[in-house]
Amino acid sequence: MTGVADLWFGQNSILCGYRRRGKGLIVKGTTKASRTQHRILEAAIDLVQAQAGGQFSLDAVAKHAGVSKGGLLYNFPSKQALIRAMVQYHVDETRAHIAEEERKLADDPYRHKLMRAFLKGHCKRMQEEGKTGSGMLAAIADDHSLLDPVRAFHKEVYERLQKESEDPELATLVYLAVEGIHCNGIFQVLDEQLLDVDEQLDRMSEILK
Numbered sequence: 001m002t003g004v005a006d007l008w009f010g011q012n013s014i015l016c017g018y019r020r021r022g023k024g025l026i027v028k029g030t031t032k033a034s035r036t037q038h039r040i041l042e043a044a045i046d047l048v049q050a051q052a053g054g055q056f057s058l059d060a061v062a063k064h065a066g067v068s069k070g071g072l073l074y075n076f077p078s079k080q081a082l083i084r085a086m087v088q089y090h091v092d093e094t095r096a097h098i099a100e101e102e103r104k105l106a107d108d109p110y111r112h113k114l115m116r117a118f119l120k121g122h123c124k125r126m127q128e129e130g131k132t133g134s135g136m137l138a139a140i141a142d143d144h145s146l147l148d149p150v151r152a153f154h155k156e157v158y159e160r161l162q163k164e165s166e167d168p169e170l171a172t173l174v175y176l177a178v179e180g181i182h183c184n185g186i187f188q189v190l191d192e193q194l195l196d197v198d199e200q201l202d203r204m205s206e207i208l209k
Helices: 004-008 032-050 058-065 069-075 079-104 113-129 132-139 144-164 168-187 197-207
Strands: 018-021 024-027
Touching: 032 058, 032 069, 032 079, 058 069, 058 079, 079 113, 079 132, 079 144, 113 144, 113 168, 113 197, 132 168, 144 168, 168 197
Parallel strands: none
Antiparallel strands: 018 024
16 A cells, blocks of 8 residues: 555655654765755755845855865755755655645545645745745746756646545645745735735635535
8 A cells, every 4th residue: 555655755855764853854874975965955945045036156055064165066066956956855845744744634534635735734835935935946047947846746746636636626726726825925926914824724724624
């Protein structure tokens, strides 16, 4: 029988071999090189979140991560390689949140469990993401192919929602609503306090039961 983790994670996932602790990740049976790569990724994400326009230098990332620039380049040979890994990291973190919520709902007696897991998991990731989303968009502006892992992930999620949900049309509405909230968070079209996003998400979750 396929488990939740098998549905969400593959061997290429950057989170393979890791387990969650709070908002971060700790290594479980991985190499020193893997730990260094994760430290570099988290340092780069911190810098993208802190600086406007998604601008960051490899020198700044190396300093923030506590490694030499040579050590950074050993793990990520170019800035593009680092950005690609950051995008994959974002995808894997979102996967982890959705999988975690799906596990929590495994014995839930109410309907639309997959939709609610997607809703809660994706939105928890958005809350963690903060300004990183807009920074990442700026960082990948010159090479849209860097978004390919995000496209593939969303296609996978949407197809699962359509295939496994009790009401595929409702699943489409939930997907579009969540992605609309995500896009608003990135582009800041409307103040999230005015929208009262948390309350609306809670209400949507209750409606789905």
